[in-house]
Amino acid sequence: MSALAAAVHRSGLAEFPRRVLALTGILFVLAVGATVAGLLVPATLPANDPLSPVARFGIASGVMAVAQLASLRLRFGSGRMSVTWGEAALIIGLYVAPPGWLPAATFVGAGVAWLLLSLLADLRTPIEAIHIALCQTVAVTVAVAATCAFADPIGHRLTPSLTVALILGALVYLLVGAFLAVLSHSLQHGVPLVPALFRALHDKLLMFVGNVVLGLVVVTMIAHDPRWLLLLPPGLWLLQQTYGHRLRADDERRAWQEFANATGALNRLDERAVVAAGIGGALRLFGAEAVEIDVIRADGGWRRYRGDKTGARSDDELGERPRGDTDDATLARPLIVGGVHVGDLRVRLTPSTGPSRRDELALAAFGDALAAALHDAATHRELAILSARSSYDAVHDPLTGLLNRFALMRRGEALLRELEHGEPVMLVLLDINRFRDVNDTLGHAAGDELLQSVAARLDRMTGDDELLGRLGGDEFALLARMPGGTSQTAIGDREAAPPIALRRAREMVEGLAEPVEVEGVRMSVEASAGVVVAGAGTADLTELLRRADVALYQGKDGGSAVTAYDPARDVATTDQLALLAELREALTDDSQLVLALQPAVNLSTGAPTGVEALIRWKHPRRGTLAPGTFVRVAEGSELLGEFTRYVIDRALAVAADIAANGITVPISVNLSPQSLMDPHLPGDVQELLRRHRVPPNLLVLEITETVVMRELEVVDEVLAALREIGVQLAVDDFGTGFSSLTFLTRIAVHEVKVDRSFVMRMADSPHAAAIVRATIELGRELGMRVVAEGVETAAQRAALAALGCSAAQGYHFFKPMPADKIVAVLAQLLDTAQAQVYPFRADGTGVS
Ligand code: C2E
Ligand code: CA
Ligand code: CA
Numbered sequence: 097m098s099a100l101a102a103a104v105h106r107s108g109l110a111e112f113p114r115r116v117l118a119l120t121g122i123l124f125v126l127a128v129g130a131t132v133a134g135l136l137v138p139a140t141l142p143a144n145d146p147l148s149p150v151a152r153f154g155i156a157s158g159v160m161a162v163a164q165l166a167s168l169r170l171r172f173g174s175g176r177m178s179v180t181w182g183e184a185a186l187i188i189g190l191y192v193a194p195p196g197w198l199p200a201a202t203f204v205g206a207g208v209a210w211l212l213l214s215l216l217a218d219l220r221t222p223i224e225a226i227h228i229a230l231c232q233t234v235a236v237t238v239a240v241a242a243t244c245a246f247a248d249p250i251g252h253r254l255t256p257s258l259t260v261a262l263i264l265g266a267l268v269y270l271l272v273g274a275f276l277a278v279l280s281h282s283l284q285h286g287v288p289l290v291p292a293l294f295r296a297l298h299d300k301l302l303m304f305v306g307n308v309v310l311g312l313v314v315v316t317m318i319a320h321d322p323r324w325l326l327l328l329p330p331g332l333w334l335l336q337q338t339y340g341h342r343l344r345a346d347d348e349r350r351a352w353q354e355f356a357n358a359t360g361a362l363n364r365l366d367e368r369a370v371v372a373a374g375i376g377g378a379l380r381l382f383g384a385e386a387v388e389i390d391v392i393r394a395d396g397g398w399r400r401y402r403g404d405k406t407g408a409r410s411d412d413e414l415g416e417r418p419r420g421d422t423d424d425a426t427l428a429r430p431l432i433v434g435g436v437h438v439g440d441l442r443v444r445l446t447p448s449t450g451p452s453r454r455d456e457l458a459l460a461a462f463g464d465a466l467a468a469a470l471h472d473a474a475t476h477r478e479l480a481i482l483s484a485r486s487s488y489d490a491v492h493d494p495l496t497g498l499l500n501r502f503a504l505m506r507r508g509e510a511l512l513r514e515l516e517h518g519e520p521v522m523l524v525l526l527d528i529n530r531f532r533d534v535n536d537t538l539g540h541a542a543g544d545e546l547l548q549s550v551a552a553r554l555d556r557m558t559g560d561d562e563l564l565g566r567l568g569g570d571e572f573a574l575l576a577r578m579p580g581g582t583s584q585t586a587i588g589d590r591e592a593a594p595p596i597a598l599r600r601a602r603e604m605v606e607g608l609a610e611p612v613e614v615e616g617v618r619m620s621v622e623a624s625a626g627v628v629v630a631g632a633g634t635a636d637l638t639e640l641l642r643r644a645d646v647a648l649y650q651g652k653d654g655g656s657a658v659t660a661y662d663p664a665r666d667v668a669t670t671d672q673l674a675l676l677a678e679l680r681e682a683l684t685d686d687s688q689l690v691l692a693l694q695p696a697v698n699l700s701t702g703a704p705t706g707v708e709a710l711i712r713w714k715h716p717r718r719g720t721l722a723p724g725t726f727v728r729v730a731e732g733s734e735l736l737g738e739f740t741r742y743v744i745d746r747a748l749a750v751a752a753d754i755a756a757n758g759i760t761v762p763i764s765v766n767l768s769p770q771s772l773m774d775p776h777l778p779g780d781v782q783e784l785l786r787r788h789r790v791p792p793n794l795l796v797l798e799i800t801e802t803v804v805m806r807e808l809e810v811v812d813e814v815l816a817a818l819r820e821i822g823v824q825l826a827v828d829d830f831g832t833g834f835s836s837l838t839f840l841t842r843i844a845v846h847e848v849k850v851d852r853s854f855v856m857r858m859a860d861s862p863h864a865a866a867i868v869r870a871t872i873e874l875g876r877e878l879g880m881r882v883v884a885e886g887v888e889t890a891a892q893r894a895a896l897a898a899l900g901c902s903a904a905q906g907y908h909f910f911k912p913m914p915a916d917k918i919v920a921v922l923a924q925l926l927d928t929a930q931a932q933v934y935p936f937r938a939d940g941t942g943v944s
Pocket of ligand 3: 829849
């Protein structure tokens with residue numbers, strides 16, 4: 097380091113901010129100008145002056161120096177401000193020396209005083225000392241000019257006008273001096289000028305008044321007898337103590353206020369917010385240059401937050417515990433709560449001020465508050481993560497991250513509730529074929545990996561508003577609304593899955609078939625899917641899953657990858673015991689088992705020939721069940737008698753209603769074959785007919801030929817008893833048994849119902865057509881009604897009419913309908929039929 101550089105370093109010039117240096121330059125020019133100009137003004141000294149001019153200048157400089165040396169320094173923002181005896185020195189100086197000399201005296205006195213302070217006490221750098229001396233010189237110059245505009249103080253007794261002029265000078269000195277000091281301060285520390293100026297004036301006010309009084313007292317003493325001045329030192333000491341006390345008290349109050357604000361602001365729950373408040377608080381509280389807070393993270397890493405007084409903020413991720421730079425001007429404190437180290441706090445103060453004992457204590461208290469706040473924030477964060485994780489865990493499958501069974505059920509039910517009643521939804525149940533082999537041959541880790549990649553693939557194929565879940569093991573389920581499905585396209589519970597649902601399931605299976613590498617082995621994932629489509633509100637999700645499961649295993653048995661649910665093949669897989677218990681309950685509750693009614697019509701007149709009662713189970717959980725799913729359960733149990741009575745009872749209620757409306761159409765009830773072995777049946781039927789006041793011939797009991805073929809005595813007795821009562825008998829599903837024709841010759845019936853399968857195949861199977869034709873002819877010969885079942889098209893209707901079939905039943909005419917609709921439909925049918933039978937009214941107008 098060269099001598100010059102060393103000098104510059106010692107002078108503090110290197111650290112002195114440029115902006116302030118510019119001000120120093122301006123002040124220097126002004127001070128030198130004032131000094132020179134002042135010295136050039138001719139000085140008027142008192143006549144017979146006992147003091148030499150040099151002595152007067154010396155006294156003035158000395159007073160100026162003493163006023164600065166005895167100054168009090170207080171913290172001011174992030175720097176320090178000196179409060180001096182300047183006003184007293186000014187008044188005394190104006191009394192002892194010609195005004196023109198005062199700038200020079202001030203420059204010399206203040207300069208020497210501050211240089212001494214900077215060298216001996218190391219309070220200021222030399223350049224700062226010079227800067228302060230220049231400020232004083234300029235302030236004194238302006239003040240002297242103000243006083244001299246009104247009076248000439250030197251050597252004169254204190255008159256009121258001179259007093260006022262001196263006070264004015266002191267005031268000007270205060271204002272200019274404070275302005276320059278605050279300007280320098282704000283240039284150096286970047287704080288706003290005006291509030292700082294007000295604060296400085298407020299702080300100096302008491303001292304200003306004391307200084308002016310002191311100056312005037314001293315002047316009066318000198319004027320009377322300078323020996324009075326010997327009394328001055330104790331008084332000065334007392335004043336100095338008072339000033340100091342007052343300033344410290346103010347400072348203290350402000351510090352506490354700031355401390356309260358700073359610690360109060362720490363009260364946040366988020367680490368960043370706490371740290372931001374901590375940095376801002378420490379910057380203000382300590383008037384610091386910069387603040388660093390290192391925080392230990394949950395994962396053991398560190399994060400360093402930094403902020404400085406210019407407002408710059410930064411944060412960095414650090415690996416291990418960072419080293420903080422420390423020097424004399426930096427205060428550091430580990431942040432510890434209850435023995436737990438949560439971080440470190442470092443506060444870098446302005447080098448010139450350095451840390452005081454009070455700073456250290458304040459840092460300790462602030463650090464503890466910060467540590468507590470950081471600890472709270474970390475705890476809060478952990479709690480939040482923990483509760484988020486546990487709610488995530490509660491609904492997600494830990495292996496694949498998909499919804500678990502529980503969540504799929506819950507959200508699925510919610511989705512079904514949201515949709516309009518009847519809006520179609522589809523459920524695809526997927527199962528990986530031979531998954532067990534993967535587990536057995538490659539190990540469970542490979543199995544898990546396979547499941548994860550399957551889950552990921554399925555997830556990519558799933559839309560945002562669809563629900564995909566892993567039900568457990570190797571089973572996955574997708575629940576989705578049918579594309580374009582609205583209640584207009586609502587589907588019944590019996591309809592098969594539409595092609596669009598099957599295509600979707602096939603896409604899923606094909607998407608999985610793409611080879612995947614598991615534990616280094618390339619394999620292709622074969623999966624099977626069961627698909628079910630149902631209207632929202634017709635079955636709950638448990639039932640949909642059951643149906644999809646039925647489809648899936650039927651598919652697996654049949655070797656097909658994608659299988660739609662077929663209710664007709666469901667019976668065997670239904671949980672019969674559970675269903676039986678539920679049926680027992682349903683029989684006691686008349687809202688669950690209800691009748692759907694399907695009219696049969698006369699093919700030539702269109703008049704109704706009968707109404708068939710078909711049972712439906714509006715199951716509270718499984719949705720609407722068709723008879724195929726539960727009638728067999730009843731048939732195999734002791735509930736059958738009760739079930740049969742229930743149906744007949746309901747049907748007769750409908751019959752009574754129909755009859756009450758003046759319509760004479762019989763109602764048909766399907767009997768289970770086993771019912772014909774129940775000797776109580778005829779009695780029950782008779783009792784029910786009586787109760788509903790329905791004529792026996794309005795009840796048709798449909799029986800199938802199979803049971804009758806067993807030639808049991810009891811069956812013959814029951815049939816004879818029923819005929820005795822007067823009810824009609826019909827043979828249902830005619831043609832499907834082995835010896836139908838023999839059957840008809842053995843027992844006399846009123847009606848034969850040609851099975852749907854023949855009607856369906858009639859057009860393209862001559863064999864089927866022959867059976868239909870033969871049955872119709874036989875019926876005509878034996879005097880029985882022949883009703884064709886399952887007529888779905890106009891072509892079938894026309895073909896049957898051509899064969900001379902008297903009546904037909906089927907979707908072509910009516911689908912089974914709720915009981916409250918049947919009377920209106922029958923009335924309508926009768927009206928149109930009569931119009932056809934009597935095409936002309938009496939007045940000759942035709943209606944057709
Ligand atoms: P079923 O006696 O042959 O009744 C006719 C079935 O065919 C009914 O099915 C009916 O909805 C359906 N159907 C009617 N027209 C058409 C058509 O044009 N096309 C097609 N594809 N189907 C048509 P459902 O109601 O599901 O009844 C099924 C079977 O359950 C009945 O066959 C009957 O044997 C039995 N069943 C119904 N109700 C009862 C009952 O109360 N007691 C007993 N024991 N059995 C019943
Ligand atoms: Ca039937
Ligand atoms: Ca039938």
